[in-house]
Amino acid sequence: MGQAVRLEREGEIGVIVVENPPVNALGQAVRQGLLACLAQAEADEAVRALVILGAGRTFMAGADIREFGKPPVPPFLPDVVDAIEEARKPTVAAIHGTALGGGLEIAMGCDYRVALAGAKVGLPEVTLGLLPGAGGTQRLPRLAGVEAAIEIMTGGKPLPSAEAVRLGIVDEVAEGADARAIGVDFARRLLRDGAVKRRTRDLSAPLDAARADPALLATAREKVAGRSRGLVSPLLIVDAVEAAVRGDFAAGLKRERELFEQAMDSPQRRGLIHAFFSQRQAARVPGLSPDVRPRPVAQAAVIGAGTMGTGIAMVFANAGLPVFLLETDESALGRGMETIRRTYEGAVSKGRMKEAELARRMALVRPTLDYAGIGEADIVVEAVFESMEVKREVFARLDAVMKPGAILATNTSTLDIDVIAAVTGRPQDVAGMHFFSPAHIMRLLENVRGARTAPDVQATLMELGKRLGKVSIMTGVCYGFVGNRMLHQRGREAIDLVEEGASPAEVDAVLTDFGFPMGQFALWDLAGIDVGWRIRQERRKSGDPDAPSPNWLDRVAEKGRFGQKTGAGVYAYEPGSRAPLPDPEVEALIAAWREEKGVTPRRIAPQEILERCLYATVNEGARILEEGIAARAGDIDVAWVNGYGFPAHKGGPMFWADETGLAAIVEALGSYARQPGRAHLEPAPLLARLAREGRGFKDLPEA
Numbered sequence: 001m002g003q004a005v006r007l008e009r010e011g012e013i014g015v016i017v018v019e020n021p022p023v024n025a026l027g028q029a030v031r032q033g034l035l036a037c038l039a040q041a042e043a044d045e046a047v048r049a050l051v052i053l054g055a056g057r058t059f060m061a062g063a064d065i066r067e068f069g070k071p072p073v074p075p076f077l078p079d080v081v082d083a084i085e086e087a088r089k090p091t092v093a094a095i096h097g098t099a100l101g102g103g104l105e106i107a108m109g110c111d112y113r114v115a116l117a118g119a120k121v122g123l124p125e126v127t128l129g130l131l132p133g134a135g136g137t138q139r140l141p142r143l144a145g146v147e148a149a150i151e152i153m154t155g156g157k158p159l160p161s162a163e164a165v166r167l168g169i170v171d172e173v174a175e176g177a178d179a180r181a182i183g184v185d186f187a188r189r190l191l192r193d194g195a196v197k198r199r200t201r202d203l204s205a206p207l208d209a210a211r212a213d214p215a216l217l218a219t220a221r222e223k224v225a226g227r228s229r230g231l232v233s234p235l236l237i238v239d240a241v242e243a244a245v246r247g248d249f250a251a252g253l254k255r256e257r258e259l260f261e262q263a264m265d266s267p268q269r270r271g272l273i274h275a276f277f278s279q280r281q282a283a284r285v286p287g288l289s290p291d292v293r294p295r296p297v298a299q300a301a302v303i304g305a306g307t308m309g310t311g312i313a314m315v316f317a318n319a320g321l322p323v324f325l326l327e328t329d330e331s332a333l334g335r336g337m338e339t340i341r342r343t344y345e346g347a348v349s350k351g352r353m354k355e356a357e358l359a360r361r362m363a364l365v366r367p368t369l370d371y372a373g374i375g376e377a378d379i380v381v382e383a384v385f386e387s388m389e390v391k392r393e394v395f396a397r398l399d400a401v402m403k404p405g406a407i408l409a410t411n412t413s414t415l416d417i418d419v420i421a422a423v424t425g426r427p428q429d430v431a432g433m434h435f436f437s438p439a440h441i442m443r444l445l446e447n448v449r450g451a452r453t454a455p456d457v458q459a460t461l462m463e464l465g466k467r468l469g470k471v472s473i474m475t476g477v478c479y480g481f482v483g484n485r486m487l488h489q490r491g492r493e494a495i496d497l498v499e500e501g502a503s504p505a506e507v508d509a510v511l512t513d514f515g516f517p518m519g520q521f522a523l524w525d526l527a528g529i530d531v532g533w534r535i536r537q538e539r540r541k542s543g544d545p546d547a548p549s550p551n552w553l554d555r556v557a558e559k560g561r562f563g564q565k566t567g568a569g570v571y572a573y574e575p576g577s578r579a580p581l582p583d584p585e586v587e588a589l590i591a592a593w594r595e596e597k598g599v600t601p602r603r604i605a606p607q608e609i610l611e612r613c614l615y616a617t618v619n620e621g622a623r624i625l626e627e628g629i630a631a632r633a634g635d636i637d638v639a640w641v642n643g644y645g646f647p648a649h650k651g652g653p654m655f656w657a658d659e660t661g662l663a664a665i666v667e668a669l670g671s672y673a674r675q676p677g678r679a680h681l682e683p684a685p686l687l688a689r690l691a692r693e694g695r696g697f698k699d700l701p702e703a
């Protein structure tokens, strides 16, 4: 059992301390330890009340997720929670950090809950494709009522402790910095006031509203169904709560168990848990020793006050880091600062930010026209026009002014970082930080290491990414890095499929049915068709042998239909609406294009659309892995889930490919590749090899 749980004494109070770093997950040793300490405390006549708490940085983060999918080993968490609730002596959970999932279920098994001001509580199981399975679906409605409980469990977001008190989940928020002190103090007061047991299972008043009004559950179910986007577990949560309303506690627990097992067996659970762990694994960069210390970053600078530059400046300011915003042109600088102010004012008007916070963040952004003034920054992110010539000029100037040891990062999405680094006398300090637009909203950050980027620079970028609230992966240098390079292949298939006979709306519908929030063409309309069009033109002009040949989408752009920003792109948009509508003008343009090319349109089945779009994406992912641009298939999944709307419950493209079966993918790609003009769909050597060996991307060692 080890020392995962221990019983200590403070006078008449028994203190059960869970110590299972880093987050006190409720693994088997903890469950067993809790039962043993509980029995010991119950047997000790000198102990009159019990406090349960977590050592270290947090209360308890829930069940040990690493145990999921393996044969369960007793004692089981629901039994531990029941044992706590059935203890003869009054019990108090003393919460600091986070009480999540099974952690909150343990706390709800206690008679009382007291929390520190900064603590949070929640039942985030839904984010893992699960439902609370240790009585949470039965106890939370008995504390917070049915509507609030459904919102909390289907939303999965932790609540601040004050909100938890308002909802009746926590009894008291106590001042102080020490969970043990507030827990023991609360327990002493209980004893002094003639402590009574107050088992959560015996509470019923909060259920009364739903018991009296059957429409309440039906309305809640409808609301949840409307926003579940293909996820199964939110509706299972409603089923479990319904059992709490309709039957007694024991029947409710039984129903919860059945539903929990159903969720545990679902592919969605596997996908979401893969997404959880791959995101954490991505933070550890292969080949980079954990002993490498990041460089301190207290001051940032951003070059360029366009859309990307202003977004990146806000990312720094939002994280509380002072940032210079440099432009060479005064009016462009003014416009950039105005964009930032307007964005923050928008947040204030929606009630998401206080005026004082707006002022604080604006004060962190320091506009400047002078390179000499930014030399003291610890990191500078260049976000100027996407041209090698312009970037090399900027980096030469940065090399001249930045202090020794400053990190020189570029936000390029396509250019070779090693070529940029070569104009400086310090290539070891040069790297890529590829933010996605809008930078202050999108979670993904691709950090890019060049051939000579120093290890401590790499470590700094990964640490900084976390500080900035981003989900970061580390990639190597190539055109488009991980995400855009793969997206390019999906886009190519989408364009070809329309040329061959599908409509843009048919292609998009297949992708949204799969779980993407929007289809390829709607995405282009949102991002602006002109961006890709200009890049394609540049590449063709420069004689790039890999430049895509002209296509019907170029024709859409040539008409000035750049997407939502011009009110029309591949789709038409009603004024003020973002809903894409098929447009006869584009249909005619596509028909004319097909005629010119001598293509007789054919009906294309959704399966072919899905396979070509997604298998081409996976195929490029395999090349990226083979070249060592991404170190792990999981890193690619992280990029696609957090930056490209790949449904998290399918884990990411590489996980999804493994689940689909690589042999089937290779066979389909091979048969498409044998058709005229589709040689690019030939399975990548790594994909073909893994399929032949009966292995998956998950079996690959890290690059």
Ligand code: 3H9
Pocket (backbone or CB within 6 Å): 022, 023, 025, 061, 062, 063, 064, 065, 066, 077, 078, 098, 100, 101, 102, 103, 105, 124, 125, 128, 130, 131, 132, 133, 134, 136, 277, 280, 281
């Ligand atoms: C559940 O409770 C089911 C029950 O209802 C019913 C059961 C019958 N288990 O995120 P971090 C690891 S389902 C195992 O980087 P932070 C994590 O992998 C559970 N490991 O730190 C990482 O390891 P490594 C419901 C876990 O400070 C390390 O801890 N609970 C678990 O940014 C640090 O994590 C949840 O869904 C776990 N439960 O955030 C909560 N949690 O260093 C999931 C974390 O090797 N956890 N690890 O990479 C979280 O949301 C965040 O980790 C937390 C800390 C907010 C706690």
